[in-house]
Amino acid sequence: MSETSQIVAGLVHELGNPLCAIGNYAHSLEDKVAPEHRAILQSMQREVARVQRMMESLGDYARPRDPGMLGADANVALRDAVRFLRDQGVFRNIILDEQLDTAALPVKATALELEQTFANLLLNAADAMPGGGTLGLFTKRVPRTTLTDGSVRRHGDASPPVVLRRDERIERWLVAHEMAQVVKIIVADSGPGIEPGSEDRIFEPFVTTKSPEHGTGLGLAIVRGIVNTMGGLVWVQRSREGGAAFHIVVPVFAADTAGSAPPR
Ligand SMILES: Nc1ncnc2c1ncn2[C@@H]1O[C@H](COP(=O)(O)OP(=O)(O)O)[C@@H](O)[C@H]1O
Ligand SMILES: [Mg+2]
Incomplete structure (x- = not known):
C-alpha cells in the first residue's frame, strides 16, 4: 500500500x-x-x-490489496460490472453491442479494481444517454505491434483514428513498457461526447458537469489511477457512435506471459 x-x-x-x-x-x-x-x-x-x-x-x-489477487481477467470483470448495473436498471433503453475477446485477459489488477474501473465508465456512458442509445464494449488481446499500425479497430471501423497526439502517447507508452501482449478495451457510447478541449481535464479529480446529487467528479480520476497501477494508458476520443469512446491499453499480466520475450 x-x-x-x-x-x-x-x-x-x-x-x-x-x-x-x-x-x-x-x-x-x-x-x-x-x-x-x-x-x-x-x-x-x-x-x-x-x-x-x-x-x-x-x-x-x-483499500489495501493482496498481491496474490492481481491478475484478474478483464472480460470477467467487465461482464460482472455489466450484469451488476443491468440488474439495477442502469441500461434501460440502452442497446449493448459486445465484442469481447474469447482469450484470457489477465491484467495487473484485482477483480474489485477492474469492476470499479468498468462501473465508472459504464455509469458515465449511461448518464450520457438518458434517453437511450448504444453502448459498445470491445476487448481484445493483441501483440504490441498492432497498436501502432492502427489495426486494433472494432469491425465496421473504416480507418484508424487520426488523432496524432494520442498516437504519440501510445508510442511513448510502448517504449516504457516491455510487454509482448496488450489488452485493449473500449467502452463507447452514442451520447453527446466530450466537449472538445476537455478530453484531458475530465480525468482530473472533482471535474464534473453533473449536479452535486449526481456527480462527484471522482469517477474518471479513479479510473486513471487504477489504469496507471496496471501499467496501462487511458484516453477518450470520439466514438464511432458519435459519442465518447474510452480506450484503455494495459499489458497482459506478466505471470501469464512468462517465457515469451517481447519482440525487438
Ligand atoms: N461517456 C461520457 N460522455 C460524455 N461525457 C462524459 C462521459 N464520461 C465522462 N464525461 C464527462 O466527464 C465528467 C467527469 O466524469 P467523472 O470523473 O466520472 O465524474 P462524474 O461522473 O461524477 O461527473 C462528467 O461530469 C462528464 O462531463
Ligand atoms: Mg462518473
Missing part, C-alpha cells in the same frame, strides 16, 4: 464518524426549528451525503 493510499484510507476512516454525526445532528434538528429554516438543515444533510459518497469512492480506491 503506497503512502498516499495509507493517508487517504486513514482520512476516510477518521472523517467518517464526525461527518456521520454532523448529518445526524442536522436531521435531529429538523423538527425543532422554524419551518422556514428546515431547508437549510436539509441542504446540510445533502452536502454531508455528497462528501460521504466521495469518501466512499476514495475508500474503495485506497
Whole structure:
C-alpha cells in the first residue's frame, strides 16, 4: 500500500464518524426549528451525503490489496460490472453491442479494481444517454505491434483514428513498457461526447458537469489511477457512435506471459 493510499484510507476512516454525526445532528434538528429554516438543515444533510459518497469512492480506491489477487481477467470483470448495473436498471433503453475477446485477459489488477474501473465508465456512458442509445464494449488481446499500425479497430471501423497526439502517447507508452501482449478495451457510447478541449481535464479529480446529487467528479480520476497501477494508458476520443469512446491499453499480466520475450 503506497503512502498516499495509507493517508487517504486513514482520512476516510477518521472523517467518517464526525461527518456521520454532523448529518445526524442536522436531521435531529429538523423538527425543532422554524419551518422556514428546515431547508437549510436539509441542504446540510445533502452536502454531508455528497462528501460521504466521495469518501466512499476514495475508500474503495485506497483499500489495501493482496498481491496474490492481481491478475484478474478483464472480460470477467467487465461482464460482472455489466450484469451488476443491468440488474439495477442502469441500461434501460440502452442497446449493448459486445465484442469481447474469447482469450484470457489477465491484467495487473484485482477483480474489485477492474469492476470499479468498468462501473465508472459504464455509469458515465449511461448518464450520457438518458434517453437511450448504444453502448459498445470491445476487448481484445493483441501483440504490441498492432497498436501502432492502427489495426486494433472494432469491425465496421473504416480507418484508424487520426488523432496524432494520442498516437504519440501510445508510442511513448510502448517504449516504457516491455510487454509482448496488450489488452485493449473500449467502452463507447452514442451520447453527446466530450466537449472538445476537455478530453484531458475530465480525468482530473472533482471535474464534473453533473449536479452535486449526481456527480462527484471522482469517477474518471479513479479510473486513471487504477489504469496507471496496471501499467496501462487511458484516453477518450470520439466514438464511432458519435459519442465518447474510452480506450484503455494495459499489458497482459506478466505471470501469464512468462517465457515469451517481447519482440525487438
Ligand atoms: N461517456 C461520457 N460522455 C460524455 N461525457 C462524459 C462521459 N464520461 C465522462 N464525461 C464527462 O466527464 C465528467 C467527469 O466524469 P467523472 O470523473 O466520472 O465524474 P462524474 O461522473 O461524477 O461527473 C462528467 O461530469 C462528464 O462531463
Ligand atoms: Mg462518473
